[in-house]
Amino acid sequence: MRQKSIAVIIVAAGKGERASVGAALDPKQYRRIGGKPVLAQTVQAFLALPQISRVVAVIHxxxxxxxxELGLVDERMMPPVIGAETRQGSVLEGLKALAPIRPDFVLIQDxxxxxxxxxxxxxVIAALGEFDGALPALPVTDTIKRSLDGQQVATTEDRKxxxxxxxxxxxRFGQIFSAHMRASTIRNRQFTDDAEIAEWAxxxxxxxxxxxxxxxxxxPEDFARAERIxxxxxxxxxxxxxxxxxxxxxxxxxxxxxxxxxPHKAKLKGHSDADVALHALTDAILGAIGEGDIGVHFPPSDMQWKGAASTVFLKHAGGLVAQAGGRIVNLDVTIVCEAPRIAQHVPAMREVIAETLEIATTRIAIKATTSEQLGFTGREEGIVAMASASVELPRVD
Structure with a gap:
């Protein structure tokens, strides 16, 4: 008997805004868990199975x-497909992309x-030998109330x-493709998932x-749970x-x-861009995970880092935290100088750091002070920065 061909559609065309806090973070499917973007984790869960013949991602x-940038290299990966404004429309675009190869079965995955x-x-695949469709489901354990106005309980549902x-x-590919095509002609109705379209058909x-x-x-809190998993x-x-x-x-x-x-009347001297604040912050993160200091990872003797943006160093440190299965809890930076004035630039600094590390701005504090004209900072000969980083890591006894 011929082995059934099985294709997978990964629906990744949303913006994932509900999962973002503070800074304009990457959409949730591109944020990292366990050191790897969510979308890459999802795709590889299917590529790990030899019975999967094709995988196509539907993207924004x-x-x-x-x-x-995900670098998903596998002969079974098809070129990505541009999605529609709705999830239903995006799935249909994925089905259209698979139509020329017409697999026996298709799995649709968020x-x-x-x-x-x-x-x-x-x-799910095994159930398709007998049924037209299949989906995984779990019993509801909470008591479910129905309300007509969102303020008063109307009835209690039978959770059984x-x-x-x-x-x-x-x-089965042909059936769900046909059902989706028919459903797309219905105005003013969006189906909540593909199983609902199948039921309707x-x-x-x-x-x-x-x-x-x-x-x-x-x-946002789901990322912490994902790391725990x-x-x-x-x-x-x-x-x-x-x-x-x-x-x-x-x-x-x-x-x-x-x-x-x-803008200032001088610049800071250094091998890279000499961003004293990000250097101190990078060292604080590296120190929290026991990974030495910035010079170990980016030696000043290495000319490739000449004039480099210090966000590169900070991103590397954040990546090491993710690879260790950890997460950044909070960061605190103090900048000491007489000039330039820092306060008006703090919001922009927090945004840059948040975006670089893929964390919320609420986890970042930046303060500026002077040394009351004492010492080399008081004489405006340079700038000092101090930082601390709290990082949560899996405990190793």
Whole structure:
């Protein structure tokens, strides 16, 4: 008997705004968990299975460069498809891309569910031998109330009849493609998932047992839960690192501080852009995870770092935290100088740091003070920065 061909559509065309806090962070499917972007985690969960023959990602038109940066190299990966304004429309675009190869089965997966297990995927595929469609689901454990106005309870639902749907949802390709095409002609109605379209089209949809860890990352706090899942729910511990840096002035017309260019009568002297604030902060993060200092990772003797933006160093330190299964809890930076004036630039600095490390601006504090005209900073010969970083890591006894 011929082995069934199985294709996967990864729906990644949303902007993921509900999962962002503070700074304009990357969409949730491109943010990192366990040192790897969510979308990459999701795709690789399917590429790890030899029975999967094709995978196509449906992405937002603004995210083409971000997607290419994922480096998803596998002969089964198809070129990404540009999605529509709605999830339903994006799935249809994915189905159209698969139409020329016409697989036997198609699995439709939310990009924000990176933990679809081989067991769940296998159970969905197995059910397609008997049914037109299948989806993983879990019993609802909370009591469910219905309200007509959002203020008063109208009735209590029978939770024994209620299930929480997950993805991947699997279907026989020709049937779900036809159902989606028909559904696209209906005005003023959007279906909540692909199983609802299948139900509407009269297809038989089976239930298989879902997985509690097969979460959909929707809100900011879901990233912390995702990290715990990846670490196997290991107990976490908080570590603290400190950083200190100083750079003298030399002739110039601006200084780099906190990733922001600030006009001044001089510039800071250094091998890179001499961003004293980001150097201290990078050292603080590296110290918290026991990874030495900035000079170990970016030696000043290496000419490739001549004039480099210090955000490169900071991003590297943040990546090491993610690779260790950790997360940055908070950062605190103090800049000491008589001039230039720092306060008006603090919001921009926090935005740069937040975007570089993919954390919320609420986790970052930047303060500026003078040395009351004492010492070399008081004589305006240079700038000092001090930083501390709190990092949560899996505990190792």
């Amino acid at each position: 038109p603004d995210h083409v460069a971000r997607y290419e 990009a924000a569910r990176p933990f679809a297990s081989p067991q769940v995927i296998g159970d 009849q209620l299930l929480a749907a997950q993805t991947p949802q699997g279907f 009269g297809l038989r949809v089976a239930l298989v047992t879902g997985d509690r860890d097969n979460i959909k990352i929707t809100h 990846l670490s196997g729910d290991l107990p976490m511990e908080t570590r603290v690192g400190t950083g200190f840096d100083v750079h003298p002035f030399e002739p110039g017309d601006a200084v780099w501080l906190g990733g922001v260019r600030i």
